[in-house]
Each structure stands twice: as C-alpha cells, then as structure tokens.
Amino acid sequence: MHALIIAGGIPPKKNLLEKEMALAQLYIGADSGGYVYLGYGHKPDIVVGDLDSFVYTRHKGIKVLELPDQETNDLEKSLEYALEKGAKSVCILGAIGKRFDHSLKNLSVLLRYLDRFEDIRFKDNYGELFLVRSPYTPKQAVGTGISFFPVLEPVKNFCSKGVKYPLNDSVLAMGVQDGTSNEITSKNAIIHFDGILGVYIIKSIQ
Amino acid sequence: MHALIIAGGIPPKKNLLEKEMALAQLYIGADSGGYVYLGYGHKPDIVVGDLDSFVYTRHKGIKVLELPDQETNDLEKSLEYALEKGAKSVCILGAIGKRFDHSLKNLSVLLRYLDRFEDIRFKDNYGELFLVRSPYTPKQAVGTGISFFPVLEPVKNFCSKGVKYPLNDSVLAMGVQDGTSNEITSKNAIIHFDGILGVYIIKSIQ
Numbered sequence: 001m002h003a004l005i006i007a008g009g010i011p012p013k014k015n016l017l018e019k020e021m022a023l024a025q026l027y028i029g030a031d032s033g034g035y036v037y038l039g040y041g042h043k044p045d046i047v048v049g050d051l052d053s054f055v056y057t058r059h060k061g062i063k064v065l066e067l068p069d070q071e072t073n074d075l076e077k078s079l080e081y082a083l084e085k086g087a088k089s090v091c092i093l094g095a096i097g098k099r100f101d102h103s104l105k106n107l108s109v110l111l112r113y114l115d116r117f118e119d120i121r122f123k124d125n126y127g128e129l130f131l132v133r134s135p136y137t138p139k140q141a142v143g144t145g146i147s148f149f150p151v152l153e154p155v156k157n158f159c160s161k162g163v164k165y166p167l168n169d170s171v172l173a174m175g176v177q178d179g180t181s182n183e184i185t186s187k188n189a190i191i192h193f194d195g196i197l198g199v200y201i202i203k204s205i206q
Numbered sequence: 207m208h209a210l211i212i213a214g215g216i217p218p219k220k221n222l223l224e225k226e227m228a229l230a231q232l233y234i235g236a237d238s239g240g241y242v243y244l245g246y247g248h249k250p251d252i253v254v255g256d257l258d259s260f261v262y263t264r265h266k267g268i269k270v271l272e273l274p275d276q277e278t279n280d281l282e283k284s285l286e287y288a289l290e291k292g293a294k295s296v297c298i299l300g301a302i303g304k305r306f307d308h309s310l311k312n313l314s315v316l317l318r319y320l321d322r323f324e325d326i327r328f329k330d331n332y333g334e335l336f337l338v339r340s341p342y343t344p345k346q347a348v349g350t351g352i353s354f355f356p357v358l359e360p361v362k363n364f365c366s367k368g369v370k371y372p373l374n375d376s377v378l379a380m381g382v383q384d385g386t387s388n389e390i391t392s393k394n395a396i397i398h399f400d401g402i403l404g405v406y407i408i409k410s411i412q
Contacts, residue, residue: 010303097216099332100302100309101353101386101406111381126305147307152380153359174358175317180307200307 001025003087005078006033006044007106008053010097013125014040020091020123028082029054030074033094034062048081049074073102075109079116089119096122096129111151111196127202136191136199138162138184145202148172148179148191155195162189172197207231209293211284212239212250213312214259216303219331220246226297226329234287235260236280239300240268254287255280279308281315285322295325302328302335317357317402333408342397342405344368344390351408354378354385354397361401368395378403 004024006012008031012020017040021027029037031049038044038059047054048065056064067077075095082090095110096103106122107129113120114131121130131151138146146163148155154173160166164183172179172193180200191197210230212218214237218226223246227233235243237255244250244265253260254271262270273283281301288296301316302309312328313335319326320337327336337357344352352369354361360379366372370389378385378399386406397403 096306097303099406099408100328100330100335101333101355101408103306103309104355104380104404105353105384105386108380108382108384114381122306124306127307129306147311149307149310152382174310174314175320176314176358178311178314180311198310200305202305202307 001085001087003028003082003085003090005030005075005082005090005092006036007075007078007092007094008032008098009094009103009106010124011036011039012093012123016123016125017042017093020093024091026082026085026087028078030078030094033074033078034059036094038062046081048078050077073105073109075106076112079109079113083116088117090117090121092120092122093124096124107151107198114196126204127200129198129200132197132199134191134193134195134197136193136197138189138191138199138201140184140201142184142187144184146182146184147200147202148182149198149200150174151196151198153195155193155197158191158193158197160189160191162186207291207293209234209288209291209296211236211281211288211296211298212242213281213284213298213300214238214304215300215309215312216330217242217245218299218329222329222331223248223299226299230297232288232291232293234284236284236300239280239284240265242300244268252287254284256283279311279315281312282318285315285319285326289322294323296323296327298326298328299330302330313357313404320402332410333406335404335406338403338405340397340399340401340403342399342403344395344397344405344407346390346407348390348393350390352388352390353406353408354388355404355406356380357402357404359401361399361403364397364399364403366395366397368392
C-alpha cells in the first residue's frame with residue numbers, strides 16, 4: 001500500500017497534489033499539512049500530529065490522531081501511522097522549503113526511515129529527493145537534471161558514469177566538493193560510492 | 207565594510223530587505239536576485255553572475271558583471287566580488303527555500319567562505335543561519351528559538367548549557383540525533399563541541 005503525507009513546508013501545487021493522490025491509497029496530513037488537502041477541495045483520511053496547528057474542531061468530518069509528545073515531529077508521527085496501516089511506500093509533500101531547520105530535520109527523518117519503507121521520498125514543485133545506497137542507477141530519461149549530495153557524512157569513492165560531469169574516485173563533502181546541477185547523458189548511467197547518497201531529481205511542476 | 211547579497215531562493219519580505227539595506231554599504235544581486243531589489247523599488251549597486259536569469263538589457267541603469275564560467279555558482283561569484291571590494295562581513299538573503307539542491311549547495315558555499323569574512327550569514331523570513339566553531343555563546347535573548355545541526359560531518363562531544371533541552375557529550379548526526387527546535391533559557395548559555403556547527407535562530411519576519 002502506498003501512502004501520501006503532506007507536511008508543513010511549502011505546499012505542493014494543485015496538480016502535483018492530485019497526481020500524487022491518484023497514486024496513493026492512504027492520505028495523511030501531518031498537522032498543518034491537513035489544510036493543504038482541504039484548501040484544494042480534498043479530504044485527508046486522517047490528520048496526525050501534536051495538532052498545534054490544525055484546528056480540528058473547525059473541521060468536524062476529519063479524523064484526527066493527536067499525539068502530543070514532543071520527542072518526535074509531525075512527520076515522524078505520520079510515518080509511524082503509515083507503517084501501522086501497512087504502507088510499504090510513501091511520498092511526502094511539503095517536507096521542505098519554509099524554516100530551514102525544519103527542512104534539515106525532515107531530511108534527518110528521511111534517513112531514519114530509509115530502511116522501513118520500500119520507497120520513501122520527498123516531492124516538491126521543483127523535483128524529488130530521496131536517499132540511495134551504492135550502486136545507484138538513475139531511472140530518469142537522458143537530459144534530466146540531477147544533483148547528488150552527502151547526508152550523514154562525506155560520500156567517499158564516488159564514481160559517476162553517464163552524466164555530464166562524471167567524477168572518478170572522489171569525495172562529496174559540504175564545502176569541499178559538490179555534486180549539484182549535473183545531468184543524465186546516458187541510459188546506462190551508474191553511480192558507485194561508499195555511504196548514503198542524497199539524490200535530487202529536477203522536474204519542475206508547471 | 208558590510209555587503210548585502212540577494213540570491214535566487216525565496217525572496218525576503220520588503221521590511222527584511224530594507225532593514226538589511228540600512229546596515230550595508232554594498233548591494234549585490236546574484237543574478238535573478240537583482241530583480242528583488244528592483245521589485246521593491248530599490249537599485250542594486252551591481253548584479254553579478256552568469257546572467258542566465260537577469261535580463262540586463264531591460265534595465266539599462268544597472269551595472270552588471272557577467273561571469274559565464276560554470277565552475278562557481280552566482281552566490282560564489284557575488285562573494286568574490288564582495289571580497290574584492292573590501293567587504294569584511296556579508297548578509298545573504300534568498301540563499302535558501304526554492305530548489306533544495308540549490309539550498310544545500312549554498313550551505314556548502316557558506317562553509318567554504320566561513321574563514322574569509324568576519325561574519326557571513328543567511329537570513330530569510332523565518333530566521334537566520336550561520337556556522338560557528340567551539341565554544342559558541344548565543345547572543346540572542348532568553349526565550350529565542352534556536353536549532354543546531356551538523357554540516358560537514360557529525361558534530362562530536364556536543365555539550366549545551368542554558369538551553370531548554372541541554373545535551374552532554376552527545377553526537378549530532380543526521381538520522382541519529384537532532385538539535386532542532388531548542389530554546390535559549392539563560393543569558394549564560396554556552397555550547398561546546400568538536401567540528402563545525404550550523405546554527406539557525408528563529409525570528410519570523412511579520
């Protein structure tokens with residue numbers, strides 16, 4: 001089962017939301033993310049979180065799960081709910097783009113849940129973001145913009161083939177060597193490395 | 207001399223821009239960041255970048271520096287210009303919030319330029335972000351929201367005092383231990399650690 005979560009970052013455009021709703025069987029609003037469904041005339045199956053933002057008394061038809069503990073954020077609470085309901089994969093909208101500390105926290109959550117879903121990724125109006133282990137074979141078309149970045153630690157022994165700016169036996173490290181703004185140039189592109197690699201695929205939603 | 211740079215991320219609100227303009231002696235637009243000054247009725251001293259976004263032929267009064275090389279991004283080109291002009295400190299608006307790979311790239315640039323300015327920081331409509339070495343003494347008022355995060359590598363031996371959720375001899379690492387959403391509770395707050403620490407101070411611009 002595939003779940004859709006909307007968190008409290010920059011909301012998706014309507015056509016991104018509806019495209020993702022068509023792919024999912026469970027619609028979760030992470031606290032204020034619940035308003036995004038409602039704002040576009042849709043209804044989440046449930047709103048999960050500490051509910052410091054979502055005023056559910058004004059939306060009586062909406063099921064809510066209020067979890068006040070402050071040890072986990074609303075995205076983590078929503079992911080736990082998705083797992084309990086049997087979700088194998090999840091797409092998260094609104095994970096990034098407002099407060100930068102929240103974006104980084106959600107990136108940290110993505111890493112923490114990487115092995116608990118068959119597929120877990122953020123999507124926004126500019127592209128999609130996910131984490132991979134080596135070797136990674138991009139599935140996107142030739143010509144697609146792609147960025148690579150380290151997450152937990154510098155990514156070592158990074159070798160990329162079939163991209164516009166290939167690297168060989170390099171280290172991707174913040175402040176040292178970046179892997180942003182590359183492009184897939186071959187359908188046989190492949191990336192090898194040590195560690196966990198962040199991938200951002202550029203596909204602007206018009 | 208203090209410089210102000212506007213990059214191509216989410217634009218600052220008008221009152222944030224004008225507050226920062228009042229503090230700076232040099233106004234730089236990093237490519238499309240030049241439009242932000244113009245959009246609010248102000249004029250940058252110069253627009254610097256590869257100029258793939260800023261159509262300067264439509265703004266004949268604006269001085270531009272076109273640097274087409276693709277090895278550095280528009281923010282790096284702007285920071286080099288600021289250094290050449292003698293800037294000792296710099297505030298960067300619009301560094302984050304649109305494409306997440308651009309935000310991370312700019313964070314990487316912040317790290318790269320940390321030692322070349324007396325002060326270098328991002329500000330946005332939600333707060334400000336900068337990097338520090340140990341020991342770090344927050345200068346903000348008691349009650350201010352503050353988040354800590356690792357940048358290049360996990361931050362080790364992290365000890366925080368005078369904050370709501372103090373830690374002792376901990377490791378801040380993506381996916382493992384987060385330092386987000388804390389609060390200053392003492393004017394003698396102090397943080398010790400090994401490595402380079404990212405700090406995000408929460409101060410929403412209304």
